[in-house]
Amino acid sequence: MSGTERTQDRTQKSAIRAENERVILKAAEEVFAESGFRGATTGMIADRAGIPKANLHYYFPTKEALYRRVVEHIFNIWLEAANSFDESDDPVEALTAYISKKMDVSRAHPMGSKVWANEILHKAPVIQDYLETTLTEWTASRVSAIQRWIASGRIAPVDPHYLLYMIWATTQHYADFNHQIDTLNGGVPLSDAQFEEAKRTVTGIILAGIGAVPPAGLAAGDRPRDAGARNGAT
Amino acid sequence: MSGTERTQDRTQKSAIRAENERVILKAAEEVFAESGFRGATTGMIADRAGIPKANLHYYFPTKEALYRRVVEHIFNIWLEAANSFDESDDPVEALTAYISKKMDVSRAHPMGSKVWANEILHKAPVIQDYLETTLTEWTASRVSAIQRWIASGRIAPVDPHYLLYMIWATTQHYADFNHQIDTLNGGVPLSDAQFEEAKRTVTGIILAGIGAVPPAGLAAGDRPRDAGARNGAT
DNA sequence: AAAAAACCTGACCAAATGGTCAAATCGAGC
DNA sequence: GCTCGATTTGACCATTTGGTCAGGTTTTTT
CATH class of the missing domain: 1.10.10.60 (Homeodomain-like)
Structure with missing residues (x-):
């Protein structure tokens, strides 16, 4: 060089x-x-x-060369988001950062997420090697990290793979299926406030789901506040 | 001849x-x-x-007429699974049945789920009317049901929409992204046992995440009533 | 058994599409 | 302003694809 x-x-x-x-x-x-x-x-x-x-x-x-460049760009964004997993050794902090980042990517780069989804849907004709190398290694590493959390009793014993799939599925859903979400939201995209609420809900359910935090204000001696009437109950 | x-x-x-x-x-x-x-x-x-x-x-x-018939078939399967939501008034029973059924559909009809995903990804050119009518009505009805659970303190206060999206995303992920899952599983599809484990994990995280059940067997100090004796980690 | 209806298919066509090419244009160093 | 490589583009081509059609065969009805 x-x-x-x-x-x-x-x-x-x-x-x-x-x-x-x-x-x-x-x-x-x-x-x-x-x-x-x-x-x-x-x-x-x-x-x-x-x-x-x-x-x-x-x-x-060729069209394929152009497509490959696009997919590589997406994958780099994905990798960047993936790094936020390592911000902390604490499960609550790490997962909160990771989920938040992945949700942000879904909102900022919905097109990229859709291209990725299309690729997987069609059996990854051009990114199979990424799946088998980079993604596989990243996943194995984080599975180990999650298993350590389990071993030290900081989260409930769940298979780390299925936890990761759940995070991927849920966060990417807001990009890949945003048309369905928009339709169910009265035909308009989620507002910033709604999106933040979604982010909090996703994070809260997952963290509580693995016992890392208690569930959001549930009635113990405390009465849950009325969740607000966004839906005119008829 | x-x-x-x-x-x-x-x-x-x-x-x-x-x-x-x-x-x-x-x-x-x-x-x-x-x-x-x-x-x-x-x-x-x-x-x-x-x-x-x-x-x-x-x-x-025409190709489009054929495609429409295929999509209609998928939607009917989706609706059938959706009915299992109403099997019970109890959140644990209802959500367990619903998640289980949706996971089963993902395993039994992965192609159908992919066609549906493709449709939404491409802005639902042929099923927009279903989204706006049947799906919207179904969702509104179940949102109300979930809100009742919240009001009666049986689950934590979460926006029902985002809970439903989470269930849809996670369960359909096992069909739409099965190629990625297979790759991360060493190139082979999940076994029946693995799939059952995934189903239990998904159900467990969501139910615990909304406070409907305690998290799966967490470490010593805090031992809530065991939510299910099927978790082989001790 | 004859007519009618339903079904089958090789051959064909018009439109769309990925990609090529030669000629024209542009930009910077001499 | 001349040269040479980089850039631009209208015209063009080979292939693919959704869809048609005429004529043949099978099944049902009378």
């Missing part, structure tokens, strides 16, 4: 290319999320990016 | 039609689940059904 760095990388050539690739990748992520790999057409992506189709193929020779 | 051996056994009216539609719908569910609506081709479906493409179009004029 000496010497032969290409000395012209910093010319405008790279600038034009970088900007165009950015625009194309953004459009591609949206179109792939909405339509899936086969459902998406290079024409649709080019239109959304505001360039002719031939120009898109100048930067990304 | 003048083999017209087939003797007309009995006078079956539209038995031929019924049987052929059954075979086609089964093939269609698989192909749509694997490839999505646009990814699936009528040729693929016809091949899997073992008939010429033209014959498929004799029974289902």
Whole structure:
């Protein structure tokens, strides 16, 4: 890794290319999320990016190469969120941070989550190697961490895999199924306040579910406050 | 090759039609689940059904008509599982039955669940009306039921919507993301025993998470009445 | 058994789509 | 302003795909 760095990388050539690739990748992520790999057409992506189709193929020779780049981008975001798992050795802190981060990703990058979901749904034709390497290793490591929590009695004895699946499923649901959620919310997306409430509910149920914290204000001597009449009971 | 051996056994009216539609719908569910609506081709479906493409179009004029029939079938299965929510007025019994049934559906009809997921992912182009009518009504009704549980102090005060989303997400995850789960399970599907363990874990975390039962056998100091003698960790 | 209805299918077509290409244009160093 | 590589794009092509059709075969009805 000496010497032969290409000395012209910093010319405008790279600038034009970088900007165009950015625009194309953004459009591609949206179109792939909405339509899936086969459902998406290079024409649709080019239109959304505001360039002719031939120009898109100048930067990304094939549809599959473009798709692979999009998926890699998603996976990096996923990995970044995954790191928040390690913020603490305490189960409450670690899981709270992890769930919160994953919920944030679902809200900030719903398209990316959908592309990922589509990939898994279709048996991961392009990311199978990621699943078998990076994801498998990450999972094994965190399974061990969770098992230590169990061994030290800080959480209830549950199979760590199914706990992780539950966290993944629930948090990603807010991205992948946001259309269904919106419909059940009267056709409008969840407000920031609603989303925060969802985040608290998810975190609370999981932490209480594994005995890391007591359930949210349940009646012991304390009467649970009225949860608020958001639904006109008729 | 003048083999017209087939003797007309009995006078079956539209038995031929019924049987052929059954075979086609089964093939269609698989192909749509694997490839999505646009990814699936009528040729693929016809091949899997073992008939010429033209014959498929004799029974289902358009690809979209066929797809709609498949989705309707899925929705009926979903509704059937939904009924198990009403088996009891007790939150523990009702939720246990509902979660168990939804997990069973995920295992028995993974293709159907994937078709449904694909639909929502792509903004429900053909089932939006179901979402807005049947699903909305079902949800509102069960939200009320859950609110009654909260009011009577039988479960912790959580927004029922997010509890339902959590149940849907977690149970359907075992169908929609089964490829990822299989990969993390060493490349082989979950055994029946593993799946039962997953079911118990999911049920246990949710019920404990809302304070309906104590967490599964936690460490010494705090020993609530055992919620189930089936947990083999001691 | 003859007519009618239902069923089957090879051949075909128009539209859509991924990708190519040659010619035109642009940008920066000389 | 000339050169050369990078960029842009309209036109074009081969393949795929949803759907049709005419004619044949089987089943049901009269």
